Amino acid sequence: MMKDRILEKLNANLKSSLLAVNEYRGELTLTVVKGDIVKVCQFLRDDGDLRFDGLRDLCGADYYRPEGRFEVVYNLYSLKNKFRLRLKVRVGENDLHVHSVSHVWPTADWHEREAYDMYGIIFDGHPDLRRIYMPEEFEHFPLRKDFPLMGIPGSLNLPRK
Amino acid sequence: MGMSRAEESFFTTRLEQIMGWARKNSLWPMPMGISCCAIEMMSFAGPRFDVSRFGSEAFRFSPRQSDLMIVAGTVTYKMSHVVRKIYDQMPDPKWVIAMGACTSTGGMYRSYSVVQGIDLFIPVDVYVAGCPPRPDNLLKGLMEVQKKIARGEKPGQCEKIYIQEHLKFDERQDSRKA
Numbered sequence: 001m002m003k004d005r006i007l008e009k010l011n012a013n014l015k016s017s018l019l020a021v022n023e024y025r026g027e028l029t030l031t032v033v034k035g036d037i038v039k040v041c042q043f044l045r046d047d048g049d050l051r052f053d054g055l056r057d058l059c060g061a062d063y064y065r066p067e068g069r070f071e072v073v074y075n076l077y078s079l080k081n082k083f084r085l086r087l088k089v090r091v092g093e094n095d096l097h098v099h100s101v102s103h104v105w106p107t108a109d110w111h112e113r114e115a116y117d118m119y120g121i122i123f124d125g126h127p128d129l130r131r132i133y134m135p136e137e138f139e140h141f142p143l144r145k146d147f148p149l150m151g152i153p154g155s156l157n158l159p160r161k
Numbered sequence: 162m163g164m165s166r167a168e169e170s171f172f173t174t175r176l177e178q179i180m181g182w183a184r185k186n187s188l189w190p191m192p193m194g195i196s197c198c199a200i201e202m203m204s205f206a207g208p209r210f211d212v213s214r215f216g217s218e219a220f221r222f223s224p225r226q227s228d229l230m231i232v233a234g235t236v237t238y239k240m241s242h243v244v245r246k247i248y249d250q251m252p253d254p255k256w257v258i259a260m261g262a263c264t265s266t267g268g269m270y271r272s273y274s275v276v277q278g279i280d281l282f283i284p285v286d287v288y289v290a291g292c293p294p295r296p297d298n299l300l301k302g303l304m305e306v307q308k309k310i311a312r313g314e315k316p317g318q319c320e321k322i323y324i325q326e327h328l329k330f331d332e333r334q335d336s337r338k339a
Contacts, residue, residue: 134274135239142273151273156238158282159245 002083003028006050014040019090029086034098037074037089041104044076044085052076052085055105060115064145069093070119074101091121100126118143177313184228184254185310186216188303191227191251193244195234198261198293202233205296215303224250229306231299235263236276248283256309256316258302259285262292284317289324298324 006028010018017036022029032040044052054077061071068090076085091098100123102108112123113132120141123129131138140147140155190212194202206212206220221227224247236244248255259279262268265288267277279285286309289302305322314320 133239147273149272156273158238158276159242161282161284 002081006044006083006085009047009050010040010043014043027084027086029088031088031090034089034091037072037087038099038101038104040087041074041076041101045104050078051080052078054079055101055107055111056084058101058108058111058115060119060121060143062119062143062145067092070096070121072098072115072121096120097122097124099124100129102126117141120144181310181313185307187219188215188217188229188256188306188310189219189221189227190217191224191230191247192220192222193230193232193234193247195232195236195240195244196263198233198264201293201296202231202260202299205299210296210300212300212303215300215307217303224248225252227251228254229256229258229303231258231260232264232279233260233293235268235270236279237274238276239274241276241279241282244279245282254316256306257283257285257287258299258306259288260299260302261289261294265290268292285321286316287322287324294324 003023007021010030014036017033017040018030019033020031022031030040041052044050055074056077057073057075059073061073063069063071070091070093072089072091074087074089076087077083078085089098098121100108100112102112102123103125109127110132112126113128113130115121116123116126116129117131117133118141130136134142135156138155140152142151192199192202192206204210206218212218217229224230228251230248230251232244248257257279259265263270263275264279265285267275269292271277276282287302287305289298291298294302302322302324305324309316309322
């Protein structure tokens with residue numbers, strides 16, 4: 001089974017990087033130590049047997065809890081094995097830095113910009129970490145749970161009438 | 162009436178009126194197609210609904226050659242500056258149709274990023290309801306703009322017109338079944 005092979009390889013090489021393993025409805029999710037995410041991603045991509053060569057999505061999530069409020073979710077796909085794998089990294093509110101994986105999969109570039117724009121998660125080592133949807137001068141992070149639905153009055157300006 | 166009689170006859174009018182007559186029958190739209198309403202706007206221009214019957218078939222993709230802006234779609238705060246800039250580049254007199262629920266009121270997008278009605282930053286002459294409006298409703302909106310021009314009204318300062326949704330199409334389908 002593919003799942004066992006992944007866990008076997010990770011346990012042999014990067015055991016200390018895994019925090020939790022979760023399987024739900026045939027989907028494998030691994031929670032990874034924040035500082036080791038690049039190492040794990042690089043291993044999963046470069047291992048000749050696993051070959052997770054595609055980052056299908058990268059997104060942020062806000063669970064609005066005291067410990068490890070944010071998460072960054074990586075959805076990987078292996079063309080060779082036709083297998084999907086999900087990685088998660090917990091990001092606390094006091095330390096919003098995660099290392100960028102845009103040099104592992106170049107597609108992460110814009111996805112990380114989106115996660116930065118919407119949640120304020122800062123990806124260290126990103127080549128061009130700017131807002132992607134909201135105007136440059138906008139100061140808030142609209143997908144955070146404490147952001148009001150109708151926005152903050154005066155934070156986005158309209159043209160003069 | 163024979164042509165010879167037409168050549169001999171004459172009529173008097175005011176310059177303003179004849180200008181208005183010419184203008185109303187040659188409104189050149191600026192298709193500000195921002196989202197899905199633009200699909201209905203294409204249909205409005207196409208052969209079935211055929212806006213050329215009203216002299217508006219020349220869609221200009223340059224604001225400098227158009228005098229009617231059809232704003233078709235959800236206008237976000239980021240896009241609002243672009244819409245305003247294009248509006249400012251159009252020569253006077255210029256008219257604006259707010260097509261669809263999103264453009265007129267923000268529609269289903271009650272959210273931080275969408276402008277809750279484009280009349281917050283540009284003057285609107287005709288609002289067309291619907292999500293999206295049917296092309297014939299947009300034609301009705303265009304005819305209302307024509308009526309305004311014929312009455313000699315100034316853009317943006319006159320009475321607002323609200324075109325309601327109607328269910329003609331469904332009725333017609335029902336009658337086919339019967």
